Amino acid sequence: MDKTKCKASVEGMLGKDMLIPLFSSSSSDSGNNATYTLYGFGKFRVTGFNFPGISEPDNYAGAPKCTGTCSGFIGYFSGFVTIQEYQAMQPGSITKTVKLIK
Structure with a gap:
């Protein structure tokens, strides 16, 4: 994926959970x-x-700075979703596979 597409994809996550x-x-x-x-x-x-x-x-007051060799997402945990709540968010599906990717 080129940087332009990657940036657009990552920018789409800003402000979202x-x-x-x-x-x-x-x-x-x-x-x-x-x-x-x-x-x-x-x-x-x-x-x-x-x-x-x-x-x-991240320009929010008190947010950690990620500069230099620091790489990753910046943000905060805003809540917890139980498995039952997650299933309710996915109508018609009981089983989900969660994959870890590198």
Whole structure:
């Protein structure tokens, strides 16, 4: 993906809550064989980002600064979503697969 498309995709997350999977346990396997017990989701409000070649600083008072070699999303956790609440947000679907990507 080129930087223009990547920046547009990441900018679309600004000001929105992203769901971060939270796990209560995992198997002893690693890699593709690992399994995790999903506990729920943390709602993370994206207020800025800093990646090589693209950035949008968070200008909220008291926000941590992400400059130099710091890379990632800037924001704060705004709540918790239970598995039942998540399922209610996905009508017609009981089973969901959460994938971890690198």
